[in-house]
Amino acid sequence: MLYPLLKNLLFRLEPERAHSLTLSSLQRMEQCGLLSMIASGAKVAPVKLMGLQFPNRVGIAAGLDKNAVCIDALSALGAGHVEIGTVTPRPQAGNPAPRVFRLPQSQALINRMGFPNEGMEAIAPRVAARKHRAICGVNIGKNASTPLENATQDYLSCLRGMAPYADYITINVSSPNTLGLRSLQAVAQLRPMLVALLDERARLLPALGKSLPILVKIAPDLTTDELHGMADLLPEVGMDGVIATNTTLSRPAGLGSLADQAGGLSGRPVHALSLATVSTLRQRLGQSFPIIGVGGISSAADALAMRQAGADLVQIYTGLLYRGPGLIREVAAALT
Numbered sequence: 001m002l003y004p005l006l007k008n009l010l011f012r013l014e015p016e017r018a019h020s021l022t023l024s025s026l027q028r029m030e031q032c033g034l035l036s037m038i039a040s041g042a043k044v045a046p047v048k049l050m051g052l053q054f055p056n057r058v059g060i061a062a063g064l065d066k067n068a069v070c071i072d073a074l075s076a077l078g079a080g081h082v083e084i085g086t087v088t089p090r091p092q093a094g095n096p097a098p099r100v101f102r103l104p105q106s107q108a109l110i111n112r113m114g115f116p117n118e119g120m121e122a123i124a125p126r127v128a129a130r131k132h133r134a135i136c137g138v139n140i141g142k143n144a145s146t147p148l149e150n151a152t153q154d155y156l157s158c159l160r161g162m163a164p165y166a167d168y169i170t171i172n173v174s175s176p177n178t179l180g181l182r183s184l185q186a187v188a189q190l191r192p193m194l195v196a197l198l199d200e201r202a203r204l205l206p207a208l209g210k211s212l213p214i215l216v217k218i219a220p221d222l223t224t225d226e227l228h229g230m231a232d233l234l235p236e237v238g239m240d241g242v243i244a245t246n247t248t249l250s251r252p253a254g255l256g257s258l259a260d261q262a263g264g265l266s267g268r269p270v271h272a273l274s275l276a277t278v279s280t281l282r283q284r285l286g287q288s289f290p291i292i293g294v295g296g297i298s299s300a301a302d303a304l305a306m307r308q309a310g311a312d313l314v315q316i317y318t319g320l321l322y323r324g325p326g327l328i329r330e331v332a333a334a335l336t
């Protein structure tokens with residue numbers, strides 16, 4: 001109920017400043033027990049997927065909690081899973097600011113952050129120290145300074161570093177803000193990389209004493225042929241699931257003056273693209289391969305549409321800025 005008021009204040013601040021203020025406030029409120037007192041939580045309706053028990057069908061998409069400082073707070077707000085990151089092997093600053101832009105009329109954002117994060121050694125202990133029941137996924141990527149031909153080494157380092165603490169791992173090959181990253185989605189590039197990662201997981205599993213699903217996160221800008229290639233590849237090599245989608249490089253009409261900012265577009269304008277991507281994947285993959293749908297979900301109706309398109313779980317990010325934390329509860333209830 002209070003969110004429209006809070007949003008007015010937050011939207012007066014520069015977007016990244018508003019974001020870090022929100023994260024630090026959530027963190028403090030959770031640490032002193034205030035968050036669990038005031039947040040009424042979301043409906044618990046457990047779902048078993050990829051061998052994991054998700055408390056509900058709604059999660060927080062990667063990029064919101066890049067450094068894993070708010071897993072417990074987001075869980076207290078009702079998220080059934082929290083995907084942290086993107087985490088890279090070494091810390092990095094990301095692109096120069098300003099690099100996040102609000103498009104309020106379209107309920108959208110454009111960002112070109114470029115994976116600013118504290119690096120896996122700083123982040124891993126925070127994932128290990130989480131207390132709440134939410135499932136925690138770790139989204140991994142490559143450092144900007146790593147040449148594309150050595151990308152697999154960065155993903156392998158992150159897999160090894162985060163495997164003991166993560167519930168699942170997401171291979172991010174779809175951020176538009178790291179030079180050349182999206183080219184790793186081509187089957188010829190992706191196949192050897194995924195095989196290397198799955199081999200490494202097999203080597204790690206006996207010591208881990210748990211299963212560790214590995215998913216790949218894809219862009220909403222792939223052609224139908226590319227999506228079919230992806231859908232044929234993932235089960236064939238033994239991947240556990242797919243997350244669709246990341247932000248789009250396309251610019252639907254009517255976005256206004258900030259539309260020509262470089263970066264990935266998220267929020268309402270990406271929803272139709274994400275839905276179409278999930279639907280194409282589901283038709284090609286059949287009923288049982290796990291799909292997490294993300295992109296422009298800002299209401300219960302959007303989340304239901306994503307379920308109908310074929311997603312088992314959904315994730316949200318931009319919708320939270322425009323609708324507030326109540327969106328988590330609303331979506332969780334709609335998807336029971």
Ligand SMILES: Cc1cc2nc3c(=O)[nH]c(=O)nc-3n(C[C@H](O)[C@H](O)[C@H](O)COP(=O)(O)O)c2cc1C
Pocket residue numbers: 061062063064066085086100109111113115139172175217245246247265266267268270294295296297315316317318319
């Ligand atoms: C500011 C911002 C930063 C993001 N950073 C990441 C990231 O580091 N890794 C990633 O896989 N996706 C990242 N994303 C993409 C989201 O996880 C999500 O896939 C996309 O925004 C579509 O969902 P939405 O419309 O609900 O925001 C980011 C999105 C935004 C808005």
